Every structure is written in C-alpha cells, then in structure tokens.
Amino acid sequence: MGWSKDTKRDGGRGYHHGNLREALVRATLDLIAEKGPASFTFAEAARAAGVSAAAPYRHYRDRDDLMADIAFRGFNLLEADLVRAWNEGSPDPATALENVGRAYLKFAGSEPAYYSAMFEAAIPLDRNLALRDAGERAFGILRVASEKIIAGMPQSSRPPALMMASHIWALSHGVASLFGRGDSARRLLPMQPEELLEAAMLIYREGLQAQNPEGK
Amino acid sequence: MGWSKDTKRDGGRGYHHGNLREALVRATLDLIAEKGPASFTFAEAARAAGVSAAAPYRHYRDRDDLMADIAFRGFNLLEADLVRAWNEGSPDPATALENVGRAYLKFAGSEPAYYSAMFEAAIPLDRNLALRDAGERAFGILRVASEKIIAGMPQSSRPPALMMASHIWALSHGVASLFGRGDSARRLLPMQPEELLEAAMLIYREGLQAQNPEGK
DNA sequence: TGTACATCAGTGAACGCGCGTTCACTGATGTAC
C-alpha cells in the first residue's frame, strides 16, 4: 500500500501517529463488523487504534462525529463502486443497470460495517448535510442510469426518472438488508440475493415496457 | 384499556408492580422512539418504568434479551396488521396485496421503535429461533398473498411464489426504511412512500403478466 | 372464614469498572532567517 512516511513502522510508532484519523476509521470498522454499530465505545476505538483515550478528540468531537464520518466515507465508496459498475451505460443500459445492482449488493455484503453505519446508525440527516449530500450523490448514479434507460423507451410510456430510480434503490436496499447482509442477522433464501435482485429488475423493466400510455 | 387489577393506580403503585414486563416494553419503546435503539441503557429502561435498576432482572436476562422480546412482539403485531390488510384476499387479490403494502408502510411509519428493534438492532437470528420464526410468520402473509395472485395467472407464466413474496418484501422494506421511517433519518422525495410502493407493485405485476412463457 | 406458610416480585445498598472528558504537559515536525 505504501505509507507516506516510513518512520511509521508497526511496534515503533513514535510519539505522533501520523495518520490517526484513518487508523481510527479502520479500527472502528473492525469493531462494527465484529459487534455491530452500537456496541462499542469511543475509548474502545482509541484503544483499537493503539492510542490513548484522549487522542481521538483531536480529530472527532465525539463518537457520533466519528460514526458520521464513517457513513460519509461509505457513501463515497459506494458511489465510486456504482459509477464503475455503470460504466457510462456500456455495453448497453439494461446490462449496465444490472451491474449496478450487483455492485450495490456486493458492497452491502462485503462492507457490512460501512453499510450499517450508513443505514442503521440512525444518524439524523437533517443535521448532517454533508452526509445527506453524499447519499444523494450515490443515489444520483441510479438516477442517471434510469434516465438513460427511459430515453430508450417509446415516448408514450416513459415513467418519471426519479420514481424509477427510487424503485431501484428501494429494491436493492431491501434485498441487501434483508437477504444480503454479511452478518448473522441475514435471512436465508433458496436463491442468491444477486439472482433475486436481477429477477426483480427484469420483471420491473418488463412491467415498465408493458405500461399502457393512458394507464393511471 | 382496563388493567386486570385496579389496585394499580398511578402514584400509588404499591410494592409489586403487577405488570412490569409490559411496562418495561412500553417504556423502552418510548426510549427507542426518542433516541434510537442503541442509545439507552438497561438501567434507564428500569427508571422509565418507575422501578429500581435491579427489578428488570426478574424478567429479562439482560438488555439484549429485552430488545429481542420487543422485536418479537413487533413481528407479531406486524403479522396481525398484514393479516387484517390482506383480509383473505378480498375484494380481489391485487387490491388486497396493495392493502398489505400500505399496512406494511403504515406500521414502519407509526411504530418506528418496533421497526428499528426488528430490523436495525442487529439481533443475531441464528441465536433467536423464536424471533426468526416470528419474522417468518409475518413473511408468510406475503407468501400466501403471492400464491393467491399467482393462482390467477395463466399457467405458462407463473413465477415461484417464494421469489415473488421476497420481491414484495424487499420492495416494501426498502421503501419503508429509506423513505418511510418515522424519524429524522428519513429521506425526502416528491412523492409519498405509499404512492411510490403502490406504483412499484403495479409495474411489478404488469411485468409478471408480460413474462414470456419461455423467457427465463 | 381464618390462619400459617410458601412463593413471588419487588427494594435499596453495595461493589468494581470503564467511560467520557479535561488538562497541563511534551515530543516531533515545519519553517523563518
């Protein structure tokens, strides 16, 4: 990976940590993955990062501040994953959207700690504008994808893009949090979450195409 | 509501509480609604129920045990709501399923405390069989509804009932937890969650009907 | 109907512990000259 300073070596850290903020985030993710987003303390995170209990105060106001930062980073990572999966709509919008769905599930499954900080830590969005915006940006990918797909549909049956994007998000999030979580709260089904989501998106898109011009 | 003994009166409770288990549940629901499922202590719940910190130990092993009981009761309440909404498929299965969806959203919106105990408290299902079963029973309603709807479809295009039920659950849960929560983590949209879900279910059902007999 | 007794569901005092937070401090790093 390559740290910036090689004065930082395990076991011989020295007085200054050098990258405590990042180390706290990583340590906290481990704690969340291990015991859930609720069951650890600020002091525990400091200890896990190998630092005194007072040190985190140089970087975060309190525990909630740390959690919000983790959720923020999580949304940015998710956004990057979704952008990559969307790949500007290649090879074709329908396939690219399927890839986006798969990427969403993969993120939820492989980063349960980020995921639960993002969606289950009950961080009030009306007091964390940066966090809400990061969430909106990730959602934006679904919106762009929906718009592209809608543009390829006959004029008469085009649904509102925002609605379609919301539907896809709800479906992906629902599948991920009920059946695709990476922890012991996961529910079992006779099919893979990826298959389940893929089938749903297929049916949904067929339903859109079948939509009556005058219907509703 | 009518308590069993009228010796129990506010302010003159006496030595025995009479219904501490229920009182703890209710007090805890208030605490969850107020500050989220994570941010209260066992002692706090006891205090809110007007009882010493040692008293809850007569009824619950620890805080997790209390939370699991709340989630369990929540699933039972949800199941009852869904049964009522389904109403044995009247007036017709499609309308009844819409009613089920609305009931699901209503539950999530009006009982955010139950809802977050059920879905966001990260209770390990593999160690709480009763809880998992209660969840399965609630899900069972969606299954029954799906079966009924499928039975009315042409033989050639019938999807697996379990898949359809999972799709509906994922969609409902996704809409509820992203857009329909009753707290400050709710996301805003230019449409009501009920409309959003209803539109999605409509599109989904049309997609099912449009399904090609041979189309995988 | 009355009495004795077992059981149940609370109390409240006690304990050790770790958390959150502050504070004066100190070692390391960066920069001006």
Add this chain to the structure above:
DNA sequence: TGTACATCAGTGAACGCGCGTTCACTGATGTAC
C-alpha cells in the same frame, strides 16, 4: 546548513458518574387446611 521558535498531535493522570450486577431483605399475594 544550523538554530530558534511556533505549532501540531500525541500522553497520562485525574475526575465524577452511572452502569451492570449481586445480595440479603421484605412486602404482597396465593393457597392448603
């Protein structure tokens, strides 16, 4: 290149507090006779 100094990011001791949990106890209730 060297020195002085400001700034930064840690330490560790200290504190009060409330939590979780146990315990002997006690008041209320139910029941046998």
